[in-house]
Amino acid sequence: MTFKEKVYLRFRELLQNKIDLLQQNLDSLFQSAQNETKRTAGDKHETALAMLQIEQENLRRQMHEAKIQQTLLQKINPAAAFNKIAPGALVKTSQGHFFISLALGKISEEDIEVVSLSVQSPLGSKLNGLQAGDELLLNGRKYLVETIC
Known part of the structure; x- marks a missing residue:
């Protein structure tokens, strides 16, 4: 395996780890929201639930961006050679x-x-x-x- 291929795989791994962490955080927030809905209603409850929903939306946006990055990175051929600097070099x-x-x-x-x-x-x-x-x-x-x- 060439140095460039190793570098490419490390960046793919780095991005996958980011996606996995975002998914874990989303799952955790979902569980928190589920637990919050089981509690009694009230202002504190609704505020906590709203905060969880905002945080979930932020994580979903980050996840969407990370998935787009993952798709773009997968389009790079690490075995390709370049004479001029271009994406993938x-x-x-x-x-x-x-x-x-x-x-x-x-x-x-x-x-x-x-x-x-x-x-x-x-x-x-x-x-x-x-x-x-x-x-x-x-x-x-x-x-x-x-x-x-």
Whole structure:
């Protein structure tokens, strides 16, 4: 398995863990709401139930966004090679390693930190389309594209 494939799988795992945690939280809130409805009615009861419903809606929205991210990430072929930076590319620069896909945070694989960037992010948009040997300047930092895979 290539380094890029390992990175891709780690980001998929990270996203799946997020989805699993959101589902656990939703299940927990559902149980809390069920318990709340078994209690006697009153202002405190209705306020607590309303708060639970708001929290459930927020979690559902986060779950929806995470599922969309998961679908987009699954469309990436980690075995694909790139000559130019594009979504799905793993890029080594003078400032670190970047996986151009979605804004999923940072992982460490084989003691190398890799940041997942979307092409809509400031750095991702500047990197998009560059080739090995190209440079860019962003916020006073110089990035030299060393390798793309």
